[in-house]
Amino acid sequence: MKTKETISDTMSKIKMDPVTLAILKGRLEQIADEMDATLFRSAFNPIIAEAHDASHGIYDAITGETLVQGKSGLPIFVGVMAFAVKAVIDKVARDGGLQDGDVYIFNDPYDGGTHLSDFRLVKPIYRNGEVFCYLASVGHWHDVGGNVPGNYNPEATECFQEGMLIPPVKLFSAGVLNTDIVDILSSNSRLPNSLYGDMNGQINALDLGKQRLNDLLDHYGEDNIKKALSLLKMRAERMMRDHLSALPNGTISVEDFLDNDGVNDVALKLAVDMTIKDEKLIIDFSRSSPACAGPVNISRSTTIAATYVALKHIFTDVPANAGVLQPVEFIIPEDSFLSVRAPKPVGGYTETILRLIDVLFQAFEHIAPERVNGCAYGTINALSIAGHRKNGSRWVMFSFFGGGHGGHPEGDGLNHGNAPISTATIPPLEILEAAYPVAFTQWALRPDSGGAGKHRGGLGAIYEIELLEKSATAFLFGERGKFPPPGVVDGGAGAVNKFYYDSDDDDAVNNKKSPPLVSKITGIKLRKGQRVRLETPGGGGYGKPADRPQHLIDNDIAQGYVSGENK
Amino acid sequence: MRKSIVIGVDVGGTFTDILSLDEVLGEVHVEKVPSTKGDQSSGFLSGIMAATNHDLSSVSTIIHGTTVATNALLERKGAKAGIITTEGFRDVLEMRRRDRPTTWGLWGQFTPVIERKCRLEVPERTLADGTVVKEIAAASIEAAAKDLIDQGCESVCLFFINGYANKNNETKAAKILRQVWPNDYVSVATEILPEIREFERCSTASLNAYLQPVVANYLARLEDRIAKENSDSEILIVQSNGGIMSVDAAKAFPVRTALSGPAAGVVAARQIANAAGFLNVITCDMGGTSFDVSLVADGQNILTAQASIDFGMVIRTPMIEMSTIGAGGGSIAHIDETGLLEIGPDSAGSDPGPVCYGFGNDRPTVTDANLVLGRIDARKPIGNKLTALDRDAAVMAIKKHIATPLGMRVEDAAEAIVKVANSKMAGAIRLISIERGHDPKLFVAMPFGGGGALHAGALMQDIGLAAAIVPRYPGVTSALGCVMSDLRHDEVRTLNVMLNSLDDDHLHKLIAEMTSSAEGIIQQSNAKIESI
Structure with a gap:
């Protein structure tokens, strides 16, 4: 129970009246909602415009953690975007040279989650010469090369058969568009016009987000917004810990299976040993199958993001931010099909994360039957x-x-x-x-x-x-x-x-x-x-x-x- | 005697608002009477009698914004209806567009308004290019109709796949069905919405069938009551698109009245603002349970092609676009699990209503906060239902539920409630404007409804709206809108071809068909056609 007291202590030290906090919460969520609305309106491809296969949010300047997320974004993206922003933060740490007006672009599924179709744009927001936070946008592009149009190749054994793989690179340097990058992306797609339209929609969404966030910062000041963001995260964390501590301690072991990987006719085991320890949740996937030949592998970040989706379906009242995962510890062996690296194929990631969510419902069934x-x-x-x-x-x-x-x-x-x-x-x-x-x-x-x-x-x-x-x-x-x-x-x-x-x-x-x-x-x-x-x-x-x-x-x-x- | 009076009637959940306009004398008279639950036509009549000194002889027209259809949908009190449809597709209504009610949580439920055993299939098929590959047989329609009648269905919806591309099979079936069906309640999908998208068309037509007996009976009672007063004044009904239609049209297409009441208010707000010289307006209707926002750009109401009344209850017909949030005067303020002040979504509505009404609710509402702050006069409540508001009770409720838990003074807590409510309203306005690509800073606010004007100042400041215009009679804006509405009829068709292969002759023929169909409906009410 130590942690809970620590959070409550920290929360009580941050002075902010509940009215201002409630207002700032609404205003911050609205910035993400407005970014979603901007891209849905301007995207060229129906996967974003009609099916809303996209998401936007505000992320921590140091850790990349999700601070605020739009209401209408795709659930699985809500979980993975923190990893995408962290990938950019790590890249900057290696290379240096981050400036105001930069925008990074990439689709590496091994560092940012999901599959190659999902392109992420990440933009730092500067205040007084320092990075205050990041804004990010992710959208499912219509075609990103590879063996089959639309990139859902059930027989892929390497990611190179699934599409182009772009690591985090600068699409904008200090506000100037790097047209070389646009040329490379366009020439690797069967539908370059669609790609160009979607990319610009994402750029516009980030511009609008920056403008709205700056208005808010000018009005309320950096300190107040920073306080509000950390309080909101702590609220989510505290709610999550309260939910967990209401459950009995112990370990539950559950397993479910995928039919096969599309290449070999062998079932794949997705096993979880889930331990509740006071207000901590330990999710151990060690007994799951090793990496497979076909495209139902997923990266570690996708595994964590899918867990987030399951937890949010079970604990629906906890606000959608990094606080949800704060009390959760993951054990995912490196050779697991839930933790693959390039060039293992990941195009069919949807099947695996759906099974992962099923396994977690089955685990919580034993301790929280009223929630599943x-x-x-x-x-x-x-x-x-x-x-x-x-x-x-x-x-x-x-x-x-x-x-x-x-x-x-x-x-x-x-x-x-x-x-x-x-x-x-x-x-x-x-x-x-x-x-x-x-x-x-x-x-x-x-x-x-x-x-x-x-x-x-x-x-x-x-x-x-x-x-x-x-x-x-x-x-x-x-x-x-x-x-x-x-x-x-x-x-x-x-x-x-x-x-x-x-x-x-x-x-x-x-x-x-x-x-x-x-x-x-x-x-x-x-x-x-x-x-x-x-x-x-x-x-x-x-x-x-x-x-x-x-x-x-x-x-x-x-x-x-x-x-x-x-x- | 000259008939110079036009009357607008808006029947709401709490009050029936009447506005009578003498077009010759230019006189306006406003009346507010309690709505009568069960049969709205009774309150309707007592309202117009009060507004005319019990003399309807000089009344030429009565224009009515109604919530009968809305309530029947929300309370699921429509008729028992059936569907006759193409073999293989009886479940279109129930399968929707493969969605769920909430992003987070998988506990959605959906009960279609027409149950599965009343959804019958008949052999017939038309392809997307209009080719009929299987003709409809009269016997199969007759058998299906008999089956539905035996099951106790009062109304029926006829819906064939690809009917929008070629309606021949559906029209043939409709003719047979109308011969054997015992009443007028036959809703034919392509007559209601000849547009591509099977779920939307089927849902709209099914809801029409579900509403038809309820709305038609209500309107018949209304006509009876008016006729008994020896009046031959014409009754017109406001549609969800802000236009009006004849009673006969409303009986045939009740689904087009789903947003009748709120649409009238938005029409009035638009016209008042335009008359005052403002073409870009955000209308804010604050009622007991909700805050409805709608946008007027360049002097025109924004229309939407479809809306959901509830999860999966989709109506696709042109409607004034409205965004609703649960922040009305009756919305309840509370402290959530993490100690944050929240408003709604629970509402005390108008019954029992805010704490200060004294009808048994003890949880503080936005209206209670406004009362405690002295922004509402406790001695002069609107309407004739109450003589005074109980300020002390409101103070107690805010103290108990908000001020004490948050360690604040009661007045500060009341102010906080108003602030959070304002912030929610501002969010709704920002989203409806940005989603349509409009900058809210170029718009003026037009607050109406019981409490709208109370929040206008804060909304202007928060969003940076250019100005706010408060109408002379904010409480009867919807009734005023009835009087201001034009007769209007929308026709839609789907033409699924590439632009470069468009057949001009075919297009002209189609437009001529639509024109004559619309003319026919408008001429039922002897009006002069202004434009097509």
Whole structure:
């Protein structure tokens, strides 16, 4: 209990009246929100403009820790940006020469988290000749080179097959744009115009952030803002420690699995030994699998960021800043697939961090059942169908598909939700049909896919797509084909991911096939009239199925959420 | 006798506001009566009778901003409805656009307004290019209609995939459905919104079906009550886009009245500011539970293509864009887990209302803070509901819940509550302006609603707004807006082609179709068309 007293002591020494603090909290969060809004409005590519695959915040001048984050940024970015800023701070420490007006740019996933598509811009804010803090912007660019357009290459065995890798370099020196860097970036993308527009949107967001922050600093003074920032971080830390100290001490061991890495058909173990010690949380991933050949590895910073996302889903009231991770200690061996370095491929990082979040829900189930939910569908299901039209032009339909969320203390899981690491929506099927030569023959909830429980898991979906042109090829990058999303507190598991496609091959059964790696496959050949069918997992259940009231069971059957045949 | 009086009626949660304007004499009369829960038409009638000395003979027009649709949606009190849709797509309404209600936390729930067993599929299919690959068979529509009627559905929504690209199958089905359905409550998706995006179209049409019996019954009661007073005055309804429409149009498209009440206020604010020479305005409507901000740029209301009334309850039809935060007069001030002063999102609303109302709430609200600071006169509360406000009770509540825990004087605590509320409001204004690319410094504030003007000074200072204009009757701005609204009808179509392959003839034909459709609807109310 020592630490708690220390924080409270420190907090009481920083004199700031609660009214000013409440106002400054709102103003600082708003600067990040305004940066988000600026980029969403000006980005060229729909992944940022429509799906909001971006994030902005204010970061500590020395440690790079997250001080303030926008409300609308992508959850996983909220966790990784501290590492991105730290990467720049380390680079400056090595090379020196940081000046007012500099902006660093990079996408190195091993130092800044996530994958190569995510470009980060980091800008120091100077006050009285010193760095007061950093502002940073991250956005998912449409194409960054590599073997496949869009950079989701399920067969990559090195990051060089996934795209260009840019270490932290100066995009601006003392306010002057380094056009050489822009030229290098542009010539390494299939979509240079989109890249240029997105990059400028990020530059504008940082400019606006700087202007707003300077206004605030002029009005309230550096000391007050500094005090407010440290108090806000300490508040989050204190809340987190309070939450942890309310839980029983002890170690919980949980493991879950990835089907395979897309290259070798061997399951990958994601194991956690989680220890609560008073108000400290020790998360040990030592028993997890070593680095693998295929692209489901992640870097250490991504592992920590994903843990942050899980903790924020469990302790939703703790403010989004570095204070959340302050009481958390990580043990991640260097040879783990959760701690890889270049050139190990990381393009499919989404699958691994979704599993990591599932594992943490399953761990907290044992000590805080009132805070957790059954696991969500647990896969991004990136499906691509591509071909050439009659006029020879190329088309690529690339999209992520949804599934069920887990049952939770308040009720049944949400049907057809988005991934816990994201807030992105799915494009309308009518837009997909208008843009590409396909017709959906089904776009429906998947009955019987929700895990049983007092509160049933939400339903996954069925997407069946027919090809309207002469020929096309398809690939899928999915997970949860062998290991279903578990329920919690005695709830049942959701249904596993299933994928079928029509095939003329001799080994097809009734002209249908499923991939040997269950939900990862490239090079599917389709001809006109043939279909692919994706049945996505539902969420895990919450609580004993026997505790489900009869009228809800009757309603599930009446509405067809449950067929009533085997269950 | 000459009919020279136009009456605006805005029915809110607490009060029904009446503004009568004699267009010949130029006289304005304002009335505020308690709203009648259950059947708003009763308070409506007593209000207009009071405003006209019980004589409706010289009233030509009654224009009405209504919250019947809004309340039915928020309280989930619509009709039992069904959907008839394309085979393979019965779940479009429930699958939404694959989202969740909150960024953090995965405990979202969504219950669609039409339950799954009332969503029936029929064989038919049109492709995105308009090709019909499967014709609709009359028998399948008749069978589905019978099934829904047997299940007790009062209204029905007809929604076919790619109906926006070619509505032939849907139109054929609609004709059959209208022959067999026992009432007028048939909502056809392409008649309501002939636009690409299946979830948005299906949701809008489904909500229309869900609202139709409720809104149509209400409007019929209203017409009855007016007719019983031997009045033949015309009734017009304010739409979410700020324009008005006939009662018949409102009965057919009730979903377009979802933001009827607030839209009227914004229209009035725009016109007052424009008349005063200000074309860039931020309207701030502070009610009991919320603070609604809307933007007027270059003299025009900003419209949005769609809005969510609640999670997954999406309405896609042109609406005045509004941003709402939980910082109204009834929003409750409290100390959060970490010792910070917070306002809302809990609200005492208008019932029980602030502590000073004396109706049983003991947690301090923004209104209580304003009262304690002497910014509201305890002896002169607005409306006819109360004769005085209980300042002592407000002092006690602020002392107990805020001042004592924070170690402050009561007056300082009250000031702190107002400050934090101001800061939240300022944030809402900054965000709605910046998101649209407008610099708030070029705008003037137009506060209205019960408490808006109380906060205008602080908002000007905090945001650097150029000025604030307080209207003569801030409490009845929405009723005034009813009187000021123009008859208006929006038509939208999706034309999914590249610009360089646009067929001019086809485009002209489409515009001609839209023009005649809009003319038809406007002419139902015998108005002169100003522009198309």
